[in-house]
Amino acid sequence: MIPEIGTLALLIALVLTLLQATLGLVGAHRQDAAWMRATTTITAGVFAFVLFAFLILVHAFIVHDFSIEYVAHNSNNELPLLYRVAAVWGAHEGSLLLWVLILSTWSMLVSRLSKGLPDDFRARVLGTLGLVGFGFLTFTMFTSSPFTRLFPTPLDGADLNPILQDPALAAHPPMLYMGYVGTSVAFAFAVAAMLSGRMDAAWSRWTRPWTVAAWMCLTLGITLGSWWAYYELGWGGWWFWDPVENASFMPWLASTALIHSLAVTEKRGLFRNWTLLLAIFAFSLSLLGTFLVRSGVLVSVHSFAADPSRGLFVLGLLLVFIVGSLTLYAVRAPSLQSEGGFAPVSRESFLLLNNALLVAAAGLILLGTLWPLVMDSFNLGKISVGPPYFNTVFLVPTLPLVALVAVGMHSTWKRASYASKGKTLGMLAIAGLVLGALVAFVCYGSYGVPLTIIGFGGGFFLMASSLWEPVVRLIRKQPQARAAVGMAIAHFGIGLFVIGVSGVASYKIEKDVSMGPGDVASIAGYDFRFLSTNDARGPNYTAREGHVAITQGGQPVAELTTQKRQFKIQSNAMTHAGIAVGWNRDLFVALGDELGAGKWSLRLQYKPLVRYIWLGGVFMALGGLVAILDRRYRRGVVEPVTVVGEG
Amino acid sequence: MTPRQKRLWTLVAVLAGLGLATAVALKAFDSNLQYFYDPSEVRAGKAPSGKAIRVGGMVAKGSVVRAPGSLQVQFVITDFAQNVTVQYTGLLPDLFREGQGIIAHGELKNGTFIADEVLAKHDEKYTPPEVAKSLKKRHEGLGADGASATAPAATKDEGTSR
Numbered sequence: 001m002i003p004e005i006g007t008l009a010l011l012i013a014l015v016l017t018l019l020q021a022t023l024g025l026v027g028a029h030r031q032d033a034a035w036m037r038a039t040t041t042i043t044a045g046v047f048a049f050v051l052f053a054f055l056i057l058v059h060a061f062i063v064h065d066f067s068i069e070y071v072a073h074n075s076n077n078e079l080p081l082l083y084r085v086a087a088v089w090g091a092h093e094g095s096l097l098l099w100v101l102i103l104s105t106w107s108m109l110v111s112r113l114s115k116g117l118p119d120d121f122r123a124r125v126l127g128t129l130g131l132v133g134f135g136f137l138t139f140t141m142f143t144s145s146p147f148t149r150l151f152p153t154p155l156d157g158a159d160l161n162p163i164l165q166d167p168a169l170a171a172h173p174p175m176l177y178m179g180y181v182g183t184s185v186a187f188a189f190a191v192a193a194m195l196s197g198r199m200d201a202a203w204s205r206w207t208r209p210w211t212v213a214a215w216m217c218l219t220l221g222i223t224l225g226s227w228w229a230y231y232e233l234g235w236g237g238w239w240f241w242d243p244v245e246n247a248s249f250m251p252w253l254a255s256t257a258l259i260h261s262l263a264v265t266e267k268r269g270l271f272r273n274w275t276l277l278l279a280i281f282a283f284s285l286s287l288l289g290t291f292l293v294r295s296g297v298l299v300s301v302h303s304f305a306a307d308p309s310r311g312l313f314v315l316g317l318l319l320v321f322i323v324g325s326l327t328l329y330a331v332r333a334p335s336l337q338s339e340g341g342f343a344p345v346s347r348e349s350f351l352l353l354n355n356a357l358l359v360a361a362a363g364l365i366l367l368g369t370l371w372p373l374v375m376d377s378f379n380l381g382k383i384s385v386g387p388p389y390f391n392t393v394f395l396v397p398t399l400p401l402v403a404l405v406a407v408g409m410h411s412t413w414k415r416a417s418y419a420s421k422g423k424t425l426g427m428l429a430i431a432g433l434v435l436g437a438l439v440a441f442v443c444y445g446s447y448g449v450p451l452t453i454i455g456f457g458g459g460f461f462l463m464a465s466s467l468w469e470p471v472v473r474l475i476r477k478q479p480q481a482r483a484a485v486g487m488a489i490a491h492f493g494i495g496l497f498v499i500g501v502s503g504v505a506s507y508k509i510e511k512d513v514s515m516g517p518g519d520v521a522s523i524a525g526y527d528f529r530f531l532s533t534n535d536a537r538g539p540n541y542t543a544r545e546g547h548v549a550i551t552q553g554g555q556p557v558a559e560l561t562t563q564k565r566q567f568k569i570q571s572n573a574m575t576h577a578g579i580a581v582g583w584n585r586d587l588f589v590a591l592g593d594e595l596g597a598g599k600w601s602l603r604l605q606y607k608p609l610v611r612y613i614w615l616g617g618v619f620m621a622l623g624g625l626v627a628i629l630d631r632r633y634r635r636g637v638v639e640p641v642t643v644v645g646e647g
Numbered sequence: 648m649t650p651r652q653k654r655l656w657t658l659v660a661v662l663a664g665l666g667l668a669t670a671v672a673l674k675a676f677d678s679n680l681q682y683f684y685d686p687s688e689v690r691a692g693k694a695p696s697g698k699a700i701r702v703g704g705m706v707a708k709g710s711v712v713r714a715p716g717s718l719q720v721q722f723v724i725t726d727f728a729q730n731v732t733v734q735y736t737g738l739l740p741d742l743f744r745e746g747q748g749i750i751a752h753g754e755l756k757n758g759t760f761i762a763d764e765v766l767a768k769h770d771e772k773y774t775p776p777e778v779a780k781s782l783k784k785r786h787e788g789l790g791a792d793g794a795s796a797t798a799p800a801a802t803k804d805e806g807t808s809r
Contacts, residue, residue, distance in 0.1 A: 342653065352660070364672050386680075388678070389675045396671045572741070575741050597715035601737075601738050603737075
């Protein structure tokens with residue numbers, strides 16, 4: 001009975017989203033105050049019913065209700081409670097429900113926290129979000145219902161895919177979805193701007209915190225995913241240019257461009273059309289990501305069992321939203337032209353370059369991601385595009401960006417002069433490069449790869465340049481805006497990230513070895529002694545466990561345990577790596593197979609500075625958080641803003 | 648700067664960026680496309696030797712051979728019509744086992760595939776789509792001769808019936 005209540009709740013939510021869309025969009029068009037007010041109430045209703053359905057599914061997992069097909073396929077009597085809850089979004093149907101829940105959460109937040117918005121504008125935003133919600137709820141209900149019954153009811157479930165049984169992965173999808181779906185808010189604001197023909201500084205000020213909030217979640221989600229892939233997949237890599245990783249990274253690049261373009265639109269009223277277009281791109285790329293992941297057209301760890309009807313449905317949704325919004329753009333954008341100019345050296349120019357480079361990177365990654373699909377659908381052969389392509393097309397636009405960010409941060413609007421700061425920036429750049437070369441030669445004893453010193457140098461330069469302004473203000477006891485501090489923190493995070501990537505890419509060592517108990521293998525000056533193996537067991541798996549002691553110059557460094565887990569229900573093997581974490585390097589041991597003659601295969605890795613990659617991501621997100629807390633956004637929320645229409 | 652100059656300047660910047668991006672992309676693209684072949688295509692001589700390619704198929708039952716204590720392993724992949732021998736040195740992925748669909752990256756050398764990477768994705772139900780497609784094709788070909796008993800076990804739905 002309970003699952004049917006879940007279905008009913010979703011059905012009510014579906015009808016409500018249709019109402020939300022109609023009352024919102026038509027009500028705003030007719031300037032009907034009652035309809036527009038009702039939109040806000042209905043938005044809350046959608047949230048309540050979707051949340052209710054979601055909780056019913058959570059409950060079904062907790063109490064092992066295997067009469068529900070989705071639960072039976074993704075849970076098990078022995079699955080620990082944490083993973084039973086995480087299993088709710090562990091496969092296709094549940095993750096879609098999570099998608100819808102997060103969408104309705106964002107919509108609800110927009111309706112509650114936007115007291116300053118004019119009524120018709122809020123109604124249009126909520127109406128657009130209602131349309132998106134309607135599309136995805138239809139998809140959930142008619143192709144992917146999580147409440148479908150299974151008869152006869154099995155006594156036990158098929159268990160959650162073992163690689164998903166991990167704390168970071170319990171948090172990764174919700175965080176990533178918060179970001180993905182969050183781009184729909186910026187999209188809805190853009191649509192509302194085009195419908196109402198109004199796009200002024202106030203519009204940008206409303207849109208910015210939402211966009212930054214979504215971007216922040218996306219950043220954290222991607223960071224979590226990278227960290228998880230590093231330790232859980234047992235490969236020790238932090239990014240694989242897997243199509244599904246790209247699917248989350250492209251919206252990130254577009255959103256990053258968007259938050260910078262929005263800054264120009266707010267402060268200077270420029271780039272308006274471009275900002276609108278970026279908002280559409282970011283959301284379209286999120287939808288494309290959903291399509292790529294959910295349709296099963298891609299070969300990936302993430303793609304669940306393929307079902308053509310699902311792929312077609314998402315593709316249809318994708319087309320409706322992209323074609324619809326671009327048509328609206330073509331019709332309305334000309335009336336939202338920017339006015340005014342700027343000098344070649346100005347903050348505007350730097351941000352324009354930032355946008356061009358980020359969008360170029362996103363476009364080239366898109367090409368590499370989709371090309372195999374294009375080739376395959378025209379029967380031109382089955383190809384894959386190798387990681388070196390992605391490394392190249394990502395590095396070429398983003399490496400200059402590091403220097404541009406470091407310099408551009410200190411530029412002023414309209415016309416920038418480096419008379420006062422040029423010297424300091426030059427010195428910081430030289431100091432960064434010298435420090436980079438020192439780190440390369442003194443700490444790692446070699447030149448590394450061609451870009452090593454540029455990478456380190458650029459990273460140090462950017463970190464120093466980011467800290468400079470806030471530190472100077474702190475010393476002089478001058479007030480500083482939270483938005484500026486947030487920017488500095490986020491850019492400092494990019495510097496950390498660049499340092500981490502440079503260290504790992506230049507000096508990592510990976511070695512597969514065959515070792516018996518007592519054998520010693522050495523990499524990067526560390527001696528790995530294989531001690532012993534024994535059997536071990538966990539709640540739902542048995543494991544072969546290997547113990548490795550690491551010493552450096554005779555001094556003990558760490559003793560690591562690595563497991564090869566055999567899950568009972570799904571007869572999957574899973575490697576659990578042993579990792580010795582350090583501020584300057586990780587040491588990584590993964591147990592392979594028994595090779596006979598008392599030997600085991602082991603993968604040993606030395607990963608210098610790898611932690612800074614994720615720490616950089618955390619700093620970027622933190623910077624976003626600080627920026628959102630800026631006074632001027634809060635003022636906009638608390639007091640109604642009087643707006644001068646321009647369009 | 649007048650709006651006209653500004654527009655011109657923007658256009659130049661965008662075009663320069665696009666040109667550079669295209670050049671870089673084409674070059675990187677060209678050298679990084681890896682083609683996929685199944686064992687029948689390899690046997691028919693369609694796959695180039697000494698060039699990085701991918702081959703895929705099911706690991707044939709009883710074909711995995713390794714000298715005791717050695718990291719080097721040899722196995723046969725099959726599409727149930729033709730076989731290719733693969734050599735690899737290093738750690739095999741967790742889900743590598745006989746009867747599992749895999750994809751190997753590497754080069755052909757005298758008819759043997761020297762792999763530098765072996766991929767078996769993280770799901771027991773999962774067969775790489777290229778492999779699934781190739782098996783289906785070969786299976787239909789065999790079906791006409793009435794000798795098709797082995798292939799069905801290799802399709803995507805293996806294990807979902809539980």
